[in-house]
Amino acid sequence: MKLLIKSASQVMQACDQNQITVTGNEMKNVAILNADNEGLSIAVDNDGNIAGLGTDSAITKQFSEESFDHVIDATGCCVLPGLVDAHTHPVWAGDRVHEFAMKLAGATYMDVHKAGGGIHFTVEHTRKASQDELSRTFKERLKRMIKCGTTLVECKSGYGLDVESELKMLRVIEEARRDNSIKIDISTTFCGAHAVPRGKTSEEATDDVIKRQLPAVREEMEARRLTVDNIDVFCEKSVFDVEQTRRILQSGVDMGLMINFHGDELHPMRAAELGSELKAQAISHLEEISDDGIKAMAKSQSVAVILPTTAYILRLRAPPVRKMIDSGVPVALGSDFNPNAFCLSMPTVMHLACVNFKMSMEEALIATTINAAAALGKSQTHGSVEVGKRANLLLVKASRWEHLVYQFAGHDFTIAAVICGGEIAYDKQFH
Numbered sequence: 001m002k003l004l005i006k007s008a009s010q011v012m013q014a015c016d017q018n019q020i021t022v023t024g025n026e027m028k029n030v031a032i033l034n035a036d037n038e039g040l041s042i043a044v045d046n047d048g049n050i051a052g053l054g055t056d057s058a059i060t061k062q063f064s065e066e067s068f069d070h071v072i073d074a075t076g077c078c079v080l081p082g083l084v085d086a087h088t089h090p091v092w093a094g095d096r097v098h099e100f101a102m103k104l105a106g107a108t109y110m111d112v113h114k115a116g117g118g119i120h121f122t123v124e125h126t127r128k129a130s131q132d133e134l135s136r137t138f139k140e141r142l143k144r145m146i147k148c149g150t151t152l153v154e155c156k157s158g159y160g161l162d163v164e165s166e167l168k169m170l171r172v173i174e175e176a177r178r179d180n181s182i183k184i185d186i187s188t189t190f191c192g193a194h195a196v197p198r199g200k201t202s203e204e205a206t207d208d209v210i211k212r213q214l215p216a217v218r219e220e221m222e223a224r225r226l227t228v229d230n231i232d233v234f235c236e237k238s239v240f241d242v243e244q245t246r247r248i249l250q251s252g253v254d255m256g257l258m259i260n261f262h263g264d265e266l267h268p269m270r271a272a273e274l275g276s277e278l279k280a281q282a283i284s285h286l287e288e289i290s291d292d293g294i295k296a297m298a299k300s301q302s303v304a305v306i307l308p309t310t311a312y313i314l315r316l317r318a319p320p321v322r323k324m325i326d327s328g329v330p331v332a333l334g335s336d337f338n339p340n341a342f343c344l345s346m347p348t349v350m351h352l353a354c355v356n357f358k359m360s361m362e363e364a365l366i367a368t369t370i371n372a373a374a375a376l377g378k379s380q381t382h383g384s385v386e387v388g389k390r391a392n393l394l395l396v397k398a399s400r401w402e403h404l405v406y407q408f409a410g411h412d413f414t415i416a417a418v419i420c421g422g423e424i425a426y427d428k429q430f431h
Helices: 024-028 056-062 097-104 109-114 119-128 131-147 163-178 202-222 242-254 271-277 291-300 308-314 321-327 346-357 361-367 370-375
Strands: 003-008 010-014 031-034 040-044 050-055 070-073 078-081 083-085 150-156 185-193 230-233 258-263 282-285 303-306 331-333 393-396 415-420 423-427
Touching: 003 056, 003 078, 003 393, 010 040, 010 361, 024 321, 024 361, 040 056, 050 056, 083 346, 083 370, 097 109, 097 308, 119 163, 131 150, 131 163, 131 415, 131 423, 150 370, 150 415, 163 185, 163 202, 185 202, 185 242, 202 242, 230 242, 242 258, 242 271, 258 271, 271 282, 271 291, 291 321, 303 370, 308 346, 321 331, 321 346, 331 346, 331 361, 331 370, 346 361, 361 370
Parallel strands: 003 070, 010 078, 083 150, 150 185, 185 230, 230 258, 258 282, 282 303, 303 331
Antiparallel strands: 003 040, 010 031, 040 050, 078 393, 393 415, 415 423
């Protein structure tokens, strides 16, 4: 056996009925085990999956402590599911700290974009960067995410916007995915339609993605040199319209990719309706979603990936999260880590969601675990502490799990250890 965690004060399971998503009022009814007269234990098998969960005495009857390679005494700690970041743009060169001042002075996202900044600034620097340079900074960012409790992360390309550069970004992600020293699970998203490249029209960019970029990605996938899970498009005014988005997404579906795209962020585009029609796995942003879009997503059960850092930094109108939850839309959270929203911490995202979007801490926990895993098509294996699931776990040094959210930006103190697949990915307290 690989690992035994014993004597925990509390195990926050998130859910315990093998749910794919948790919606509506059930988002407040989290599954949780509290220690009574004795502590709680979790046993992890050699495949990195949870083999047992219960009181210390029950688990020691089922498994002898001597059979485990590693034992963690979690006295005084809570155990949570490893956090899931359902939306990031983590491969890029050239920060945009200078743009922050522009935004503080009142410039909108599109103002910066039209001035030659934004995505185009990052594309220019990312195209010039070597694969080794991008790989080094990407792995550093992944390690920082792990320290913040993230154990499964969605990673997008999208700062290349041509065949060569997009493949370079995907290779960087693939290299990290195969690197056993980087103990984090990765879901890869192709986002060649992140912006319209300079010198092209949106229609020309659409054709380039469909006729050149996607076939090149397919060839790499078929040769097993790349693993790509999702297709993304920035469906937005002056970027890709609804019909162009439909064509790109459908082309991705035709090669086996799940739909996971940007929609209804800056302008109401009816992207939620489109995504629901196409049975999208997830749609992100949704600050400008319509009531019809909410109804459509509730019916299709496409996951709404809400990004509190982006709305906060860009001073956007808050997405109607309460209406989404009350309507039965599965709601997840993501950091949207990128040069425009530099946040690697999902506990910070959870805190912002609670304060700014009126989510409860329980809802934020569900949105950062089981529902975020569902946004990546992985909630059958990730996102909750249940027997048979991957042992991605978070040890919080507190009597109650809520301290992870309550202590704003305090995760450096509260997170004692991060476990991914039964292996210690980050260890601040246990040796």
